[in-house]
Amino acid sequence: MKVEILSQNDREIKFAVKEINVAFANELRRIMMSEVPTMAVEWVDFKKNDSALPDELMANRIGQIPLTFDKKAYNFHETCDNCKGKGCSRCQVELVLKKKGPGMIYSEDLKSKAKDVQPVFGKIPIVELFESGDELQFEAIAQLGTGREHAKWQAAVVGYKYEGDSFIFNVESVCGLSPEDIVMHAADVLGEKASEFGKLLGKLK
Numbered sequence: 001m002k003v004e005i006l007s008q009n010d011r012e013i014k015f016a017v018k019e020i021n022v023a024f025a026n027e028l029r030r031i032m033m034s035e036v037p038t039m040a041v042e043w044v045d046f047k048k049n050d051s052a053l054p055d056e057l058m059a060n061r062i063g064q065i066p067l068t069f070d071k072k073a074y075n076f077h078e079t080c081d082n083c084k085g086k087g088c089s090r091c092q093v094e095l096v097l098k099k100k101g102p103g104m105i106y107s108e109d110l111k112s113k114a115k116d117v118q119p120v121f122g123k124i125p126i127v128e129l130f131e132s133g134d135e136l137q138f139e140a141i142a143q144l145g146t147g148r149e150h151a152k153w154q155a156a157v158v159g160y161k162y163e164g165d166s167f168i169f170n171v172e173s174v175c176g177l178s179p180e181d182i183v184m185h186a187a188d189v190l191g192e193k194a195s196e197f198g199k200l201l202g203k204l205k
């Protein structure tokens with residue numbers, strides 16, 4: 001197998017892979033999209049919501065905001081060995097928002113209790129408060145998840161095409177990880193799967 005990086009920036013990477021087949025290319029694409037853990041808001045507790053947007057719709061919108069995070073710092077909530085799933089600083093991060101109208105509320109208005117967990121983009125509109133005195137106030141809990149559980153945790157949009165004798169991949173990060181991180185993590189997952197498969201084959205002998 002040969003890999004060549006064709007172009008890259010903060011959000012996107014393009015690379016060519018030689019000597020693989022369609023099944024391998026599909027598996028790599030699927031893992032990058034749905035098995036790389038990312039950080040997103042899972043719970044929102046509204047204290048005040050005078051906007052025109054119902055709580056459920058706003059919670060959904062908040063969940064879609066990509067968040068940066070230290071990729072070595074967090075456990076999955078359900079299997080956290082520090083708290084056994086009760087919730088702790090190793091598996092959950094609290095973000096709060098408290099704003100008064102009138103005006104547009106943006107992702108940058110979210111105040112995170114963890115330095116590493118911040119909105120990737122500051123100017124994602126959440127909702128507009130039209131009247132003076134209108135308030136929006138909530139506490140949100142972000143945690144790790146994967147695209148397989150819900151689209152809000154999807155790490156990347158990935159496409160590939162077959163050209164000559166190479167598969168050309170285009171990976172665009174839609175989360176708080178760099179595109180290189182996503183590719184490297186996917187390669188690890190693929191490696192673990194191959195080694196697991198090897199062990200199972202060994203047992204059959």
Ligand SMILES: [Zn+2]
Nearest residue numbers: 080083088091
């Ligand atoms: Zn925990």
